Amino acid sequence: MSDRLLVASRKGLFRFRFSGGEWRAGAPAFPGEPVSALLADPRDGRLYAALRLGHFGVKLHRSEDGxxxxxxxxxxxxxxxxxxxxxxxxxxMIWTLVPGGADRRGVLWCGTLPGALFQSSDGGETWSLVESLWNMPERANWSGGGYDHPGIHTILVDPRDAARLTIAVSTGGIWISTDAGANWRLAGRGLRAEYVPPALANDPASQDVHRLASCRAAPDIVWCQHHNGIFLSTDGAETFTEIAPVAPSAFGFAVAAHPADPETAWFVPAVKDECRIPVDGRLVVNRTRDGGRSFQALSTGLPGGASYDLIYRHALDVDGTGARLAMGSTTGNLWVGRDGGERWTLVSAHLPPIAQVAFG
Amino acid sequence: MPRISFTANLQRHVSSPPREVQAGTVREALETVFAENPRLRSYLLDEHGRLRRHVSIYVNDRMIADRGGLADALAGEDEIFVFQALSGGW
Known part of the structure; x- marks a missing residue:
């Protein structure tokens, strides 16, 4: 299990280590600064932190020493x-940073607000805009989903073939490239939007995908937390089937997929959709272990009432074993889940609002 | 010669001590500083060369008028102050 947990927050990057039965944090990096995204690159151990300085713009930093x-x-x-x-x-804003495949050391992908995709071939030293995506006429139909501009928040790199990329746009649907970003086509048939006129409800380009997560051992299994519910693809995000009903709510932002078991995934439900707090104030993690046929609302160790915690789309992570999870909220609470989320422990209740958590 | 100084809050990101600059406009003054301190550029200007939205520049006691072109003229012993605006922090 992973004993290191990184937390990107509104006011710094926190590094937690599990030692002596406890999670302990050292001094934060970038204290006081908004950290919008982080990456712990499993290929070389490098860490990346993206800052969104309120006055001085977007910055990117790399650490070679943990x-x-x-x-x-x-x-x-x-x-x-x-x-x-x-x-x-x-x-x-840099919204997501991901490694470009086990066999492409140094390759990184970056999704931003506004909705642009960038590639680096040298470990983040230099970046180039993926113009094939940026120049697509269809991009004019993307729109903001919570921010003024559309943004790319999810980049899936197929572990079987690093040239196969799947990106998700809020709001602009799911796009797939099978040639490392040279060409793109719209995917995500079967997603359903309630916030557009009925004729557009099934238009793949109108979909507000909140987050995608794929099973590492079975990458064609792609879970989608969408603005209008939970969807599952078994063909690599080409088509989706809606999973309904889901109690207490199918609305949320985050999803984590089990790395080995394609039937297991975790979601964090919230009241749909302007309210965005836990249903009845009870924070739960919804887990399915049967491919979405049923869900268990896991709550042991989580607030049983009066909770206003919202879990952002990058603020739920599962480690490489699938047994340990981490979750951070807009209220600055950080939990670690054991036994696949059966039991949760509050690690800190005093952090700044959390944008991302990541084992590594 | 005009003199340029930078908000103290910038110093924790990138060192930028006050200095004199041989320059006829605010743009020229900044470019003179950037030539020696290239990392400073992205902290003050966006990638299109515009002053960042939450950065403000004064020449003496007057806020500059041309935030896009930075063509405000400088003369003699003008003092250029680069501040963070009272917005944009969170």
Missing amino acids: GETWTELQAPTLPAGAGGAADLPGVD
Whole structure:
């Protein structure tokens, strides 16, 4: 099981270690600074932290020593004229950083607000915009989902073939490339949107996918936490089937897939959809172990009432064994789950709002 | 010669001591500093060369007028102050 847990928060990056039966944190990196995304690269142990400085813009840092020291790298930027509009925004936030495949050391992918995809071939030293996606005419139909601009929050790299990429856009559906980003096509048939006119409800490009998670041992199994519910794909995100009903709610942001068991996944339900707090104030983690046919609302160790914790889309993680989970909330609570989420322990109740948790 | 100084809150990210600059506009003053301190650029300007939304620049006691082009003229002993705006923090 993973004994190191990284937490990206509104006011710093926290590193927890499990030692002597307890999770302990050292001094935060980037104290006081908003950390929007992090990556612990399993290929070389490097850590990456993306900052969204309120005054001074998006920054990217890398650590070669487990987070003791950090070096600033050049953050991805949109080239001049890339959007063709005088009021084109710059990169506003790095939303996700992912490694580019076990056999492509140094390759990283980065999804941002506004909805751009970037690639690095040198461990984040330099970045290039994936222009094939940025220049797609269909991108004009993407729209903001919670932010003013659409954003790319999920990048799945197929462990069998690192050239097969699946990205999810909020809001703009799911896009697949089978040639390392040279060409893209719309996927995600079967997703359903209630926030557009009925004629567009099943339009794949109108879908507000909140997060995708795939099973590492069976990458064609892709779980989708969507604005309108929970969906499952068994063909690599090409088509989805809605899973309903789901109690106490099918609304949420986060999803984690078991790394070895394609039937098991975890979700964190909230009141749909403007309220966005736990149903009846009870925070639960919804787990299925039978491919979505049934769910167990796991609550042992979680607040049984008066909870206002929302779990952002990157703030639920499962370790490589599938037994240990971590979850951080907008209220600054951090929990670790044992035995596949059967029992949860509050690690801290005093952190800043949490954007991402990651074992590694 | 004009003199430029930077908010203390910038110093924890990138060192930027005050200095004199031979420059006729705010843009020229910043470019002079960036030439010696290239990392500072992305902290003050976005990738399109515009002043970041939550950064403000004053020439003496007057906020600059041209946030996009930074063409505000400098003269003699002008003092340029680069501040963070009272917005954009969280």
